[in-house]
Amino acid sequence: MFIQIKDLQYKYKNAKEAVIKDFCLDIERGEIVSILGESGSGKSTILRLIAGLECPQNGTINICGETVCNRSCFIPPEKRGIGFVFQDYALFPHMTVAKNIQFGLKKKSRQDKRERLEEMLKLVNLTDFANRFPHELSGGQQQRVALARALAPEPSLLILDEPFSNLDAALQEKIRGELREIIKKTGITSIFVTHDKEDAIAMADRIVYIDNGKVKTSVGRVEKQRPVLSLVNH
Numbered sequence: 621m622f623i624q625i626k627d628l629q630y631k632y633k634n635a636k637e638a639v640i641k642d643f644c645l646d647i648e649r650g651e652i653v654s655i656l657g658e659s660g661s662g663k664s665t666i667l668r669l670i671a672g673l674e675c676p677q678n679g680t681i682n683i684c685g686e687t688v689c690n691r692s693c694f695i696p697p698e699k700r701g702i703g704f705v706f707q708d709y710a711l712f713p714h715m716t717v718a719k720n721i722q723f724g725l726k727k728k729s730r731q732d733k734r735e736r737l738e739e740m741l742k743l744v745n746l747t748d749f750a751n752r753f754p755h756e757l758s759g760g761q762q763q764r765v766a767l768a769r770a771l772a773p774e775p776s777l778l779i780l781d782e783p784f785s786n787l788d789a790a791l792q793e794k795i796r797g798e799l800r801e802i803i804k805k806t807g808i809t810s811i812f813v814t815h816d817k818e819d820a821i822a823m824a825d826r827i828v829y830i831d832n833g834k835v836k837t838s839v840g841r842v843e844k845q846r847p848v849l850s851l852v853n854h
């Protein structure tokens with residue numbers, strides 16, 4: 621199993637009770653898993669725990685055969701090999717598309733950086749946009765730059781936090797398919813968090829529905845032929 625999360629428990633310092641309770645999840649290599657849940661169900665907290673931005677009080681997370689946190693160990697975020705796509709894309713406004721994408725490649729040679737940039741621009745179909753600034757791009761294009769920036773350093777895991785929330789409905793529908801295709805092409809294991817069932821269905825190989833910090837249901841892609849909405853609609 622590529623990712624194993626076992627018995628995760630997390631309580632924010634100033635909170636009365638734990639927001640993540642006995643959370644368990646296994647993810648196979650190359651799988652796109654969507655964590656679906658209502659507002660406040662703990663989706664962002666789970667991402668923060670996987671990313672290493674919070675440390676659980678209990679439980680274990682393994683990524684690619686390595687324990688990144690348990691009672692006695694904690695690997696910091698920058699050493700976990702995770703790429704992020706945030707809700708608002710978080711592109712650097714003063715940097716061109718090229719500079720944004722190359723941001724995480726500081727240690728690479730100039731030649732390697734140039735090659736990786738070309739590869740990423742091709743992947744997200746933005747080859748002619750390298751010298752534009754974020755404000756000169758559409759929402760969908762900005763999102764593809766964010767994806768290219770996340771993938772450029774070759775992370776082993778990609779995390780996407782509500783990546784469609786800033787797009788209008790029509791664009792959202794188009795982008796979902798595009799994004800899934802790009803991610804599938806790279807073969808990267810991905811965790812995608814959303815409160816929108818349609819997004820989850822369009823993007824994921826498997827939907828994990830969480831409620832009150834716990835996994836309630838897990839639905840595979842094949843089962844989407846059946847009325848998946850009722851399965852996740854608890």
Ligand SMILES: Nc1ncnc2c1ncn2[C@@H]1O[C@H](COP(=O)(O)OP(=O)(O)OP(=O)(O)O)[C@@H](O)[C@H]1O
Nearest residue numbers: 632635639657658659660661662663664665666815
């Ligand atoms: N820093 C914090 N301190 C205390 N409680 C917090 C903190 N951050 C989040 N919480 C609480 O933890 C619970 C889960 O929050 P979380 O942000 O993980 O939910 P979510 O499912 O991502 O919600 P949304 O879809 O609205 O973003 C909520 O009840 C929230 O109020």
